[in-house]
Amino acid sequence: MKFNLTLHSLIIWGTLLVGYLCFFGALIAQWIEVPEDFMDGEVVCSKTSVSFIFKLVITVLLGLSALGIWFKQSVFAYLGILITIVLLTFPAFLLRFEPELSGQASWLQQQHKNLSWLGGDVFTAQEERLTGNYRDIYVVDNFRFNSVVTIPKSIPSLLQWGRLAEWIVWAGFTDAFCQFVSKGWFLAWMGSVCFWIFGIRATEDLSILVMSKSLILWILCLAIPISITITSITGSAWSIGKAHTHFQKGNYQQAERYLLLSSDFLPVLKQDSFFIIQQGIIHRKLGFQTPQAGIYQAFLLEKEGLYQQSQKYFERIALQTDPGSGYQREAVRGLLRSVIHDWNSHQLLTAERRLNLILELDPCSLKANYVGQLIHLRNENLTELESLVTRMETVYPYFNALSPKPVIAMARDNLKYARLNQKTEHL
Numbered sequence: 001m002k003f004n005l006t007l008h009s010l011i012i013w014g015t016l017l018v019g020y021l022c023f024f025g026a027l028i029a030q031w032i033e034v035p036e037d038f039m040d041g042e043v044v045c046s047k048t049s050v051s052f053i054f055k056l057v058i059t060v061l062l063g064l065s066a067l068g069i070w071f072k073q074s075v076f077a078y079l080g081i082l083i084t085i086v087l088l089t090f091p092a093f094l095l096r097f098e099p100e101l102s103g104q105a106s107w108l109q110q111q112h113k114n115l116s117w118l119g120g121d122v123f124t125a126q127e128e129r130l131t132g133n134y135r136d137i138y139v140v141d142n143f144r145f146n147s148v149v150t151i152p153k154s155i156p157s158l159l160q161w162g163r164l165a166e167w168i169v170w171a172g173f174t175d176a177f178c179q180f181v182s183k184g185w186f187l188a189w190m191g192s193v194c195f196w197i198f199g200i201r202a203t204e205d206l207s208i209l210v211m212s213k214s215l216i217l218w219i220l221c222l223a224i225p226i227s228i229t230i231t232s233i234t235g236s237a238w239s240i241g242k243a244h245t246h247f248q249k250g251n252y253q254q255a256e257r258y259l260l261l262s263s264d265f266l267p268v269l270k271q272d273s274f275f276i277i278q279q280g281i282i283h284r285k286l287g288f289q290t291p292q293a294g295i296y297q298a299f300l301l302e303k304e305g306l307y308q309q310s311q312k313y314f315e316r317i318a319l320q321t322d323p324g325s326g327y328q329r330e331a332v333r334g335l336l337r338s339v340i341h342d343w344n345s346h347q348l349l350t351a352e353r354r355l356n357l358i359l360e361l362d363p364c365s366l367k368a369n370y371v372g373q374l375i376h377l378r379n380e381n382l383t384e385l386e387s388l389v390t391r392m393e394t395v396y397p398y399f400n401a402l403s404p405k406p407v408i409a410m411a412r413d414n415l416k417y418a419r420l421n422q423k424t425e426h427l
Contacts, residue, residue, distance in 0.1 A: 012198055015198050020062075026188035032094065032185070034104050034105045034180045037364065041394070045398070050093050050094055061082060080195030080196030084192045085218065091173050096266075104324065105174075106148040109179050139340045144273075147273065148271050149166075153240055179399055180398060243262065272326070273333075364391075366407070369395075369411075370410075385418050
């Protein structure tokens with residue numbers, strides 16, 4: 001490929017250079033960062049092998065770009081198109097091969113929403129804060145169920161036009177993914193666009209032929225991940241439909257088999273509250289002593305207002321199941337609801353004991369952090385309160401939305417009131 005020193009060539013080659021720099025940054029930077037642990041004052045994010053695999057694929061495609069430099073400039077347009085397809089499949093691969101990471105991201109997103117929406121703690125506690133009545137703040141109950149994606153119930157239900165938006169979510173573009181996707185993924189997008197622009201601007205005019213061929217290639221290649229997504233969702237919906245049919249007939253073993261098959265098609269379902277409850281119902285019918293059956297029993301007790309009995313199930317399951325699993329997360333969520341009930345019922349000692357366990361199992365829990373701030377505020381434990389506020393301030397920068405700002409301001413307000421109250425008492 002020839003290089004002529006003109007203004008057009010300088011701009012085009014500059015675009016290529018920017019593309020390479022973006023890809024270099026994408027290979028170094030993280031693609032998704034979901035807070036999982038908190039150690040030595042720093043957030044530890046979930047490790048994912050999917051990002052490494054995608055970076056390896058992009059590295060191979062970048063190696064092929066040498067063909068464009070030495071032979072034909074249009075190669076860059078096709079490489080840019082192929083890389084965009086790779087990037088579009090990244091969220092779907094996370095749902096498929098990193099379900100625990102997706103579950104943790106969804107749980108953090110739900111906690112943030114519970115704190116910041118119009119009916120959340122930021123708004124409902126305004127009156128108490130304005131009047132200085134911090135010790136009697138009512139904590140909004142946590143959402144009872146958590147889902148990464150909507151469970152596909154049957155094949156006919158997938159064909160409704162009103163469910164078009166859910167197909168985008170099933171492709172991996174969930175609220176949680178958009179909340180925690182990191183700059184590496186965006187840099188790769190910028191690099192692919194630069195490659196495409198470089199490939200179609202071989203001359204001062206646009207190369208309509210190259211542009212048309214690259215767009216056709218994009219459509220054809222995009223059909224592959226779309227087909228895989230449709231197959232997995234349809235297979236999951238068919239399996240769940242069969243499971244419900246067998247359950248209604250009393251064939252509980254077959255129902256269990258088909259329910260597990262649905263999670264093979266869509267592994268992230270194992271992080272879903274409704275799916276775990278459905279498993280628990282079937283396991284109780286079969287007489288199995290499993291975490292799912294225990295969670296379902298705890299839900300029944302909680303529904304009857306028997307929080308003391310339900311928390312025993314939740315606590316046992318949280319301690320005995322694998323860290324980061326959907327079962328442990330569901331048990332921790334149940335314990336958190338018990339803590340909120342204890343706080344609102346002025347049972348501080350019980351609430352504090354359970355809260356310490358929750359923060360040990362789920363150090364980055366935002367809702368537990370907020371409840372802990374209120375407990376330490378009432379107990380006048382300034383050191384622990386400062387620690388929790390610092391932790392919240394350290395976790396929230398991993399969120400992409402601007403809505404965390406009111407929550408952080410609320411946490412700092414708790415700390416400010418505690419410090420002011422301590423100074424007043426020393427006067």
